[in-house]
Amino acid sequence: MRGVWTTERVRAAEERLMLRTRPGALMQRAAFGVSVQAARMLSEHAGRVAASRVVLLVGGGNNGGDALWAGAYLRRRGVRVTAVLLAPDRTHEEGLAALRRAGGHIVSVEAGPEVLAEADLVVDGIVGLSARGGLRAEAAELADVVDAPVLAVDLPSGTDPDTGQVHGAAVRADVTVTFGAHKPVHVLNPARCGHVRFVDIGLAGELGEPDLRVVEAADAAAVWPIPAAHDDKYTQGVTGVAAGSSAYAGAAVLTTGAAVRSTAGMVRFAGSAAEAVRARWPEVIATGTVTDVGRVQSWVVGPGLGTGTDGRETVRAVLSAGVPVCVDADAVNLLAGTPELLDARDPDTPLVLTPHAREFERLVGAEPGDDRVAAARAAARRFSAVVLLKGHNTVVADPDGRVLVTVPRGSWLATAGSGDVLSGMIGALLAAGTPPWTAAGVGAYVHAEAAALAARGAPISSSEVLDAIPDAVRSVRAMSPAGERV
Numbered sequence: 001m002r003g004v005w006t007t008e009r010v011r012a013a014e015e016r017l018m019l020r021t022r023p024g025a026l027m028q029r030a031a032f033g034v035s036v037q038a039a040r041m042l043s044e045h046a047g048r049v050a051a052s053r054v055v056l057l058v059g060g061g062n063n064g065g066d067a068l069w070a071g072a073y074l075r076r077r078g079v080r081v082t083a084v085l086l087a088p089d090r091t092h093e094e095g096l097a098a099l100r101r102a103g104g105h106i107v108s109v110e111a112g113p114e115v116l117a118e119a120d121l122v123v124d125g126i127v128g129l130s131a132r133g134g135l136r137a138e139a140a141e142l143a144d145v146v147d148a149p150v151l152a153v154d155l156p157s158g159t160d161p162d163t164g165q166v167h168g169a170a171v172r173a174d175v176t177v178t179f180g181a182h183k184p185v186h187v188l189n190p191a192r193c194g195h196v197r198f199v200d201i202g203l204a205g206e207l208g209e210p211d212l213r214v215v216e217a218a219d220a221a222a223v224w225p226i227p228a229a230h231d232d233k234y235t236q237g238v239t240g241v242a243a244g245s246s247a248y249a250g251a252a253v254l255t256t257g258a259a260v261r262s263t264a265g266m267v268r269f270a271g272s273a274a275e276a277v278r279a280r281w282p283e284v285i286a287t288g289t290v291t292d293v294g295r296v297q298s299w300v301v302g303p304g305l306g307t308g309t310d311g312r313e314t315v316r317a318v319l320s321a322g323v324p325v326c327v328d329a330d331a332v333n334l335l336a337g338t339p340e341l342l343d344a345r346d347p348d349t350p351l352v353l354t355p356h357a358r359e360f361e362r363l364v365g366a367e368p369g370d371d372r373v374a375a376a377r378a379a380a381r382r383f384s385a386v387v388l389l390k391g392h393n394t395v396v397a398d399p400d401g402r403v404l405v406t407v408p409r410g411s412w413l414a415t416a417g418s419g420d421v422l423s424g425m426i427g428a429l430l431a432a433g434t435p436p437w438t439a440a441g442v443g444a445y446v447h448a449e450a451a452a453l454a455a456r457g458a459p460i461s462s463s464e465v466l467d468a469i470p471d472a473v474r475s476v477r478a479m480s481p482a483g484e485r486v
């Protein structure tokens with residue numbers, strides 16, 4: 001898993017590191033990294049480095065200082081560098097002096113549109129970790145006329161470093177160079193950041209435990225249940241699915257199918273859509289009610305269940321079964337309407353709640369808001385459950401405060417029934433004994449991978465996501481040396 005640290009933690013780490021380094025050394029390391037990436041982009045986009053034109057947008061802080069120093073380094077490679085000063089009275093002095101010495105041009109904001117029109121590359125050094133709110137008017141006007149590729153220093157200006165949210169105007173970068181650590185914006189708003197490149201400034205030893213973690217292919221490969229010589233149909237776990245209704249048989253078929261496709265374990269189904277489930281998935285043992293179903297090692301409850309009395313009693317029965325439960329869709333709504341249902345749960349029974357934003361609002365009484373990580377964390381603590389908050393970024397919070405996020409790869413999952421597929425996958429992982437936080441995070445990762453594989457650039461349905469689960473598992477195992485070893 002890749003670690004992500006908030007602004008506060010990065011600043012504290014930088015302060016500790018600065019006590020042991022010569023003044024200005026960190027900025028120069030950072031800026032050198034920016035200049036290397038800039039040269040790479042110039043080669044790619046302009047076909048040359050020397051004699052190409054770079055425009056630096058320079059705000060009134062150290063982010064602007066980084067841009068100015070990077071400009072000075074680029075001058076050594078024969079690049080024509082022009083700095084546009086957005087806060088002339090607060091410009092980083094050493095950086096400005098370094099660019100001047102190196103032969104860079106300095107212009108005021110008024111000249112910005114003219115120099116930008118000639119640029120082969122624009123370096124965004126408007127604002128970094130101190131960013132608050134969207135771009136201010138002058139910066140916004142300049143950002144608006146940029147046509148050339150953009151390299152953002154630390155983060156695209158105008159995005160919130162800790163939530164990735166944009167309120168107002170913001171830069172859209174092709175490449176973002178981050179120093180010493182990945183920050184939340186880099187994983188929560190990849191659309192604004194473009195490709196994120198890491199520059200090591202020696203911070204690693206000062207950072208401590210990450211605030212967030214990003215799920216990677218290796219994590220999925222390491223935990224995905226793959227049958228070995230000693231396994232039989234029971235050792236990978238039996239998933240129970242309580243989903244669907246006469247009105248929503250499709251949800252039952254999708255949820256059950258996702259559990260079938262995810263592992264070699266067995267799947268049992270309970271509900272009024274048993275006939276439809278049996279017809280589509282002959283390997284499933286399907287019965288009418290939860291009480292008839294026999295032993296399972298996990299339950300998935302909720303998709304298409306309805307919010308009537310039958311649904312409520314199903315949720316109650318499942319929560320009192322003493323096995324891990326993934327609570328999705330209508331089961332989340334039922335918990336929101338009847339919180340006492342949770343009393344049926346033994347406090348030691350692991351629970352994964354998988355709300356989307358509207359379900360989350362019903363459950364918690366407030367929208368997730370800008371800080372979705374904080375919202376998911378608070379809900380996890382409140383319900384003593386893993387909370388998987390769906391959205392463009394899926395956020396998975398454990399009651400102990402740990403948070404996983406998945407980085408979106410397109411919006412392919414914005415299709416009816418995709419949540420049903422996810423809950424079936426998580427249920428199968430829970431049945432195999434995967435700890436709930438990991439099951440939810442890794443389930444979401446492979447779900448997104450399945451969608452990306454199925455889509456290949458065109459819109460898809462949830463059935464196609466479901467069919468692509470085995471390919472997604474193969475793909476994460478192939479991407480990861482850990483997967484090869486399993």
Ligand SMILES: NC(=O)C1=CN([C@@H]2O[C@H](COP(=O)(O)OP(=O)(O)OC[C@H]3O[C@@H](n4cnc5c(N)ncnc54)[C@H](OP(=O)(O)O)[C@@H]3O)[C@@H](O)[C@H]2O)[C@@H](O)CC1
Nearest residue numbers: 014026027061062063127128129130131132133134136154
């Ligand atoms: N610490 C280190 O060791 C290292 C730090 N490094 C670098 O320092 C950067 C942090 O620098 P920083 O703290 O000087 O502030 P920075 O982000 O440049 O902001 C400047 C000023 O902009 C303003 N402003 C706020 N919001 C705004 C908006 N939306 N639109 C426009 N303007 C806005 C606000 O001023 P205000 O006008 O509100 O008084 C703010 O004070 C960090 O991201 C990294 O690049 C690297 O060199 C590595 C070593």
Ligand SMILES: [K+]
Nearest residue numbers: 124127153155
């Ligand atoms: K920036």
